[in-house]
Amino acid sequence: MKSIRHRIYLTIICGVVAINLLTIVFSYLHTQEELEELFDAEQAQLARLLESLITKHFSLDHDTRYTTNVPVLDEIDKQLALGHRYEKKLAFQVWDSEGNLRMMSKNAPLYPLTAKTPGYSVINYQGTRWHIFTLYVARSDIWIHTAQRADVRQELIDYLVLAQVWPVVLISLVIAALVVLLVRSGLKPLQNLSDALSECDVNQLDPLPDTRINELQPIQQSLNLLIRQVRDSILREKSFSADAAHELRTPLAAMRVHAQNLELDSDLSEQNKNSLKKIILSIDRMAHTVEQLLQLNKLENQQAYLLNESVDLQQIAIEVIAGLPPNVISGYQFELKSEPLKIVGNSGLIAVLLRNLVENAYKYSPENSNIDIQVYQHKQEVVLDVSDSGAGLTEQQKQDVTKRFYRVTGSVQFGAGLGLSIVNRIVNLHKAELLFLDNPVHQGLLVRVIFIHTDNLLLA
Amino acid sequence: MRILLVEDDCLLGDGIKTGLKHFSYAVDWVKKGSHALQALSTDVFELVILDLGLPDMDGIELMSQIRKAAISTPVLILTARDQLEDKLSGLNAGADDYMVKPFDLRELEARIRALVRRNHGHSDDLVELGQLSLNLSAHQASYQSRVLKLSRREFQLLRVLVENKNRVLSRAQLEQMAYGWDDEIESNAVEVHIHNLRKKMINTQAIKTIRGVGYMLDTQALL
Numbered sequence: 001m002k003s004i005r006h007r008i009y010l011t012i013i014c015g016v017v018a019i020n021l022l023t024i025v026f027s028y029l030h031t032q033e034e035l036e037e038l039f040d041a042e043q044a045q046l047a048r049l050l051e052s053l054i055t056k057h058f059s060l061d062h063d064t065r066y067t068t069n070v071p072v073l074d075e076i077d078k079q080l081a082l083g084h085r086y087e088k089k090l091a092f093q094v095w096d097s098e099g100n101l102r103m104m105s106k107n108a109p110l111y112p113l114t115a116k117t118p119g120y121s122v123i124n125y126q127g128t129r130w131h132i133f134t135l136y137v138a139r140s141d142i143w144i145h146t147a148q149r150a151d152v153r154q155e156l157i158d159y160l161v162l163a164q165v166w167p168v169v170l171i172s173l174v175i176a177a178l179v180v181l182l183v184r185s186g187l188k189p190l191q192n193l194s195d196a197l198s199e200c201d202v203n204q205l206d207p208l209p210d211t212r213i214n215e216l217q218p219i220q221q222s223l224n225l226l227i228r229q230v231r232d233s234i235l236r237e238k239s240f241s242a243d244a245a246h247e248l249r250t251p252l253a254a255m256r257v258h259a260q261n262l263e264l265d266s267d268l269s270e271q272n273k274n275s276l277k278k279i280i281l282s283i284d285r286m287a288h289t290v291e292q293l294l295q296l297n298k299l300e301n302q303q304a305y306l307l308n309e310s311v312d313l314q315q316i317a318i319e320v321i322a323g324l325p326p327n328v329i330s331g332y333q334f335e336l337k338s339e340p341l342k343i344v345g346n347s348g349l350i351a352v353l354l355r356n357l358v359e360n361a362y363k364y365s366p367e368n369s370n371i372d373i374q375v376y377q378h379k380q381e382v383v384l385d386v387s388d389s390g391a392g393l394t395e396q397q398k399q400d401v402t403k404r405f406y407r408v409t410g411s412v413q414f415g416a417g418l419g420l421s422i423v424n425r426i427v428n429l430h431k432a433e434l435l436f437l438d439n440p441v442h443q444g445l446l447v448r449v450i451f452i453h454t455d456n457l458l459l460a
Numbered sequence: 461m462r463i464l465l466v467e468d469d470c471l472l473g474d475g476i477k478t479g480l481k482h483f484s485y486a487v488d489w490v491k492k493g494s495h496a497l498q499a500l501s502t503d504v505f506e507l508v509i510l511d512l513g514l515p516d517m518d519g520i521e522l523m524s525q526i527r528k529a530a531i532s533t534p535v536l537i538l539t540a541r542d543q544l545e546d547k548l549s550g551l552n553a554g555a556d557d558y559m560v561k562p563f564d565l566r567e568l569e570a571r572i573r574a575l576v577r578r579n580h581g582h583s584d585d586l587v588e589l590g591q592l593s594l595n596l597s598a599h600q601a602s603y604q605s606r607v608l609k610l611s612r613r614e615f616q617l618l619r620v621l622v623e624n625k626n627r628v629l630s631r632a633q634l635e636q637m638a639y640g641w642d643d644e645i646e647s648n649a650v651e652v653h654i655h656n657l658r659k660k661m662i663n664t665q666a667i668k669t670i671r672g673v674g675y676m677l678d679t680q681a682l683l
Contacts, residue, residue: 242541246513249540250469253561257475260565264482287562321673322628329628329668329676336672348544373672 005187012179020172028161035157040120043133043146046090050144051137054094054103095143102142122150189213193220205231241298248290256283292418295352299425307429311347313375313384313451314338320354321373332362338375341382343451345430353426354384356419357447361388370442382453387439387446398436423449461576464505465489466496466522467538468514472561476509476538479565485572493517500531506576509568512539512550520553527554534575538563587622590682592666594622603661610660613639617653621667621677630674650675 091108095101109125118136122129129150136143189211196208207224211217259279262268268276317336321329343350354373361371369389376383393401402424403417427434433450440446463480467473468491477487488505490496493514500508508526512519523535534556539546542560550558556575559568587594591604599615601608610618616638621629629637631650639649646652654675658664665681 245542246540249561250472253540253563254469254472254475256562257472257479257565261475261479261482264479264565283562318630318673321670322630324628326626326676326678327680329670330678330680334670334673336670338672 004190005183008183008187009180012183013176016172016175016179020168024165024168027164031161031164032157035160036153039131039148039153039156040133043090043120043131043148044135046092046146047133047135047144050092050094050103050146051135054142054144055137055140090146090148092144092146095145097141097143108147189216197223200227205234241294244297245294248294249287252283252287252290256280256287259283289418292422296418296422296425299349299422299429307346308344309347311343311345311350312340313343313350313382314340316347316351316354317373317375317384320351320358323355324358328362331367332365333368333370334373335370336373336375338373339377341375341377341453343382343430343453345451349426349429353423353449354386356423357386357449360419360447361386361390361445364388364390365444366390369444372441377453378450380453382451384449384451385446387441387444389439389442389444392438392443392445393436401436402434423447461506462486462488462504463572464496464499464503464508464533466493466508466514466519467491467511469511476565476568480569480572483569491515493519493522496522497525497529500526500533501529505533506579507572508533508535509572510535510537510555512537512541512546520549523550523553523555534579536568536571536575538568589622589625589677589679592622592661592682594619603663608660610657611653613649614653614657614660617650618657621675625677625679628670628674628676634675 091105092103093101093105093108094103109128118134121132121134123132124130130147131150131153133146134143135146193208193211193216200206200208205227207227208220211220259276263273263276263280314336317338321334321336324334358371358373365371365388371389372385372387374383374385374387376385402420424434427449430451432452433448435448435450437446437448438444461484463485465473465476465480465487467476467489470491473489473491477489480487488499488503490499491514493516496508496510499505510519510523514522519537519539523537526533526535535554536557536559537550537555538559538561539550540561541547547558556578557571559571585595585597587596592601593603594601596619599612601610601615601618617634620634620637634650654667654669658667663681666678668676668678668681670676
């Protein structure tokens with residue numbers, strides 16, 4: 001995943017570093033050149049100074065040899081506060097035409113700093129490189145050489161150039177820090193918007209807080225529009241579900257009450273009583289179908305289920321079995337074998353799922369037969385098994401049963417065939433797996449739902 | 461016994477009114493929330509049956525207004541709204557019971573009876589279920605006109621099963637409801653007491669075991 005912030009950091013900081021590197025290289029080259037010239041000029045100046053001194057004040061006899069102690073000069077200069085620490089790096093020799101060394105500075109080498117031509121030259125002598133300035137004084141017939149060791153000169157140059165590099169490096173660091181700070185504060189509104197978006201959940205769709213940033217307005221407006229549309233459609237869906245539930249349940253309730261009122265009337269003939277029982281049975285059947293349709297409609301259209309509850313499967317199994325009609329409980333042999341296992345999901349929906357499975361199990365099983373519910377852990381999964389002793393299903397039927405309104409051909413039990421569609425939908429919402437197997441113990445069907453274990457979900 | 465029915469659906473309201481007449485209740489029927497408030501402020505009722513979807517105000521709002529007006533009459537909400545949030549907000553607003561449509565008239569009548577009895581603060585001392593009868597004040601039980609010699613805990617257990625007839629109770633629920641906080645309970649106490657009850661009643665069908673879940677008193681087996 002690419003981050004705008006990191007990209008900006010990277011480009012700006014790389015740019016600054018590149019520019020500063022170039023600056024350093026250019027200033028190094030340039031400074032070196034300028035310093036070379038400066039040193040050269042200094043050598044020339046020294047030579048001319050020597051020339052004027054020699055011609056005016058000294059008559060250099062053939063036997064006289066002068067040595068000037070530069071450090072001593074340094075001392076004098078220091079007293080005059082005019083000296084400089086680079087000064088001693090310059091050396092000189094004065095030769096006459098006969099090849100006698102007439103005058104030299106103490107720091108000059110003892111070998112001749114000879115150069116054939118006047119002017120600037122570079123010589124290598126015994127592994128040391130010298131920059132030489134040669135001045136020929138025709139009047140006295142002497143050669144004045146002023147010299148500077150190349151390595152010393154280079155060291156001076158390097159020292160001076162490096163002194164320039166440090167501020168550049170320091171400034172680069174300051175710029176980098178500023179870039180990080182400014183980019184971070186500049187991207188703050190974007191960060192806020194993204195935080196607000198991540199906090200947005202289906203059950204609380206509020207418009208995003210205003211960032212008050214021009215550039216973000218179009219994004220924000222589109223997002224808010226989208227959020228409003230989603231919220232409206234969820235609300236519409238909810239109110240449709242509520243309206244449909246009300247409009248369907250109220251007439252059913254009225255029909256049922258009136259039918260029961262008739263039943264309470266003692267003047268009815270046996271035949272009428274029989275008809276009335278069938279009316280009530282039909283109403284109940286329809287009410288059941290309506291409930292399932294409402295449930296399925298809600299499951300398919302409204303995604304706003306909280307699926308992050310911790311669901312205790314054992315507890316739900318106990319509640320579902322205990323909530324069955326008393327005549328069903330006494331009419332079948334229910335058995336729950338379970339461990340206290342938890343999954344992540346919606347406990348209400350899991351209860352609906354199990355109730356539907358149990359209802360199917362007893363509806364298609366002979367009276368007084370065994371209906372077993374098992375909850376157990378298998379490796380990384382939590383398994384819910386509901387097995388009955390009914391007729392079971394053929395392979396083809398096993399594939400068809402989750403289709404809406406599908407009913408096993410020739411089944412005598414009432415039901416609209418919606419139960420397993422609901423089960424299937426809830427299984428999908430929980431990313432679980434639904435299997436139809438043959439009951440290995442008794443003849444019959446075993447419906448297995450496989451959930452991911454909570455612990456693994458937390459690890460994942 | 462006078463009951464106030466608040467229901468805007470004419471067909472259903474009429475049906476409930478007629479139905480409850482069979483059980484000798486006098487039903488006053490109003491179709492609007494405002495009329496209900498007016499009736500409650502002038503007359504005394506034993507119970508209110510309240511629909512939540514009313515034309516002039518929401519039933520939950522009416523419920524709160526009833527309680528705000530310091531009217532403590534028991535209220536049973538009878539509605540098509542089956543969502544948990546609706547049930548909670550209804551009960552939190554002060555309702556005493558909640559039923560979802562469609563419903564069974566006999567269940568409605570039973571709940572009305574229970575609410576009214578609870579409101580009067582007394583329950584019958586003598587409970588009869590088929591051939592089983594319990595005298596709650598004398599702590600005595602008899603089956604098929606034969607007095608059962610029960611220990612205190614066996615009687616408590618039977619009483620809880622009778623009070624929750626045809627309902628499955630888990631072992632934990634039975635322990636909690638039948639024995640006091642101070643009682644030291646053996647881990648298999650419930651099983652032992654149930655076994656004794658069955659033996660003393662000479663009826664193994666009445667108390668049904670649902671393995672892995674709990675027990676249920678089956679009234680069909682007591683007839």
